[in-house]
Amino acid sequence: MVTGPAIRTVLGDLSPADLGVCNAHDHLFLRSPQLPGQELADAGAAAAELAAFRAAGGAAVVQWTPYGMGRGAAELPRLARESGVTVVAATGLHQAAHYTPEIVARVRPGLAELFVTELTEGIGGTGTRAGMIKVAGGFHGLDPHARYTMAAAAEAQRATGAAIGVHLELGTGALDVLELLCGQLAVPPDRVILGHLNRSPDLVVHRAAAEAGAYLAFDGPSRAHHATDWRLPEALAALAEAGFGDRILLGGDTTTAAARSVDGGPGMPHLLRRHRARLELALGADLVIRFLTDNPARAFAAEWGAGMAAASA
Template identity: 40%
Template sequence: MYEQRPVHPLRTVSGPLEAARVRGPVLAHEHLALDLSSGGDPTAVLDDRHRGAVTAELAALREEFGLGLVVELTCRGMGRDVAALVRISRESGVAVVVGTGWYYERFHPAGTAGAGVDELTEVLVREIEGGIDGTGVRPGVIGEAGSHGDAPSGQEVLTLTAAARAAKSTGLPVATHAQLGRGGPAQLELLTGAGLEPHRVSIGHQDLLDDAGVHRELAAEGAYVAFDTVGKENYVSDDARLRLLLALLEAGHADRVLLSCDISRYGYLTSKGGTGYGHLFRSFLPRLRAAGADDALIDLLTRRNPLRFLTGGTSDDEEL
């Protein structure tokens, strides 16, 4: 019933975009508009009060670093606001890809529990093919599809399986949320067990897991390993992130790495004293260069890898 097929071109909130036209870096896991306050934290919000600051940050990064694309992984139950994303993209001049799917169980919206895999899959396929909430804007990624703990809960098994089936049907990739970096191998086993090829999967938040062996395991299986909370030193220091990233690069897996900052509350914005969306470019990448990374490697990590992930490519042979 569900045949896997690649997605070309990229699906952005402003319409189709050929990957070859993205010449600058990509932020592979960000949030530009979300509301996670239902989880008990009123600061886990980016709404209309912050839209100007978000837009200004992206515009400045486009001017300074050539930022070409943001992968926005606010999905169902996370306060997704497609109209806001369209405005932010238009006003900043930065292309935005929007996600669909279900975050981890705590944030599943009403009606998710009790639905079977077939029903959940059809919900995603309808949204991917027909657009979100009548806007006509079509998701370009399934994510961040979540679980918490070393293995998904029963409900998370259903939503992750639906994500895999919808990905096979529509050609979209799946980007996961692995709570504090845990559970990545179980996520990958579930998704590939449902028939999704590993190169269509990005396992999230692996820079929060101080286990280079797990990172190598995921990359060797063919999945992307997301170091996507760069700058969140209240969780893990950037020193540790750099050490773990260098270990993965030295193991020969540079083509499996995705990088981003996962800005997920207004306190992370530079206007609020936070590190902002640009921390990757202004702080972390210079340190990676000092450790020996050249321009070609930086381009691989920040542009070619995420574009290959989004379009389903299996090698760097495509004109990216």
């Protein structure tokens, strides 16, 4: 039994010291009407992806797939056990565009309770517990759906201690998110992980978010319309030189079948096979290993609470 802060994995709670090299944002299973025909739904492909990641030196993967997007919760424990890779699952809710209106209407009244249940008891009837909360902002702003979802996430965070990971649309809106979550909703900044900052290489915003105390996730290989890989060393060096090397997380964010390494894409191994080597050349191996080990071990660890009843007692 783990005492003190723990990382909640699909196989139980884990000491942060045992996490190892961590892909802090990726997906083994995912489906969305926004990505027709590209579903991550094949358990065999997920197993192969985990094996490839482990062969590249990986030890842990945090899957940011939230409620209603085909998380594969029943499969994750077996995949983690057979691969030897630690897997963390997510609760939460994405942008409304990723669901039918009926799903949003059904879960909206009890959203915070749903998040807490999945964090403390399990997802559906699987018994697989989530270890983080995933929510999403919009492009340079927050619509009513995002604000409602983030309010529910804040309530669940207070009840459980879980970290909140935030999808930033094309890397934008980070300061709006922090203003809402940490300002109005009083979530501790070190419980917030801002995702996709690599897609918007705004060094001023990065510095402000780090100064606020949030974790900054740079996740996903480069695309032609994203200033990711080629600007990343500059962005990370600026943060490290300013004293914020302990705020940085790295991930892969595989969201389509075509992007999996087993289907010819970069997939999970890209983070360690190619991305890591580029960053080590620019920043040094010691700093990059901190991004991959020490930082996620702190970011995803929590002093886990028992849930709503305990929080209101």
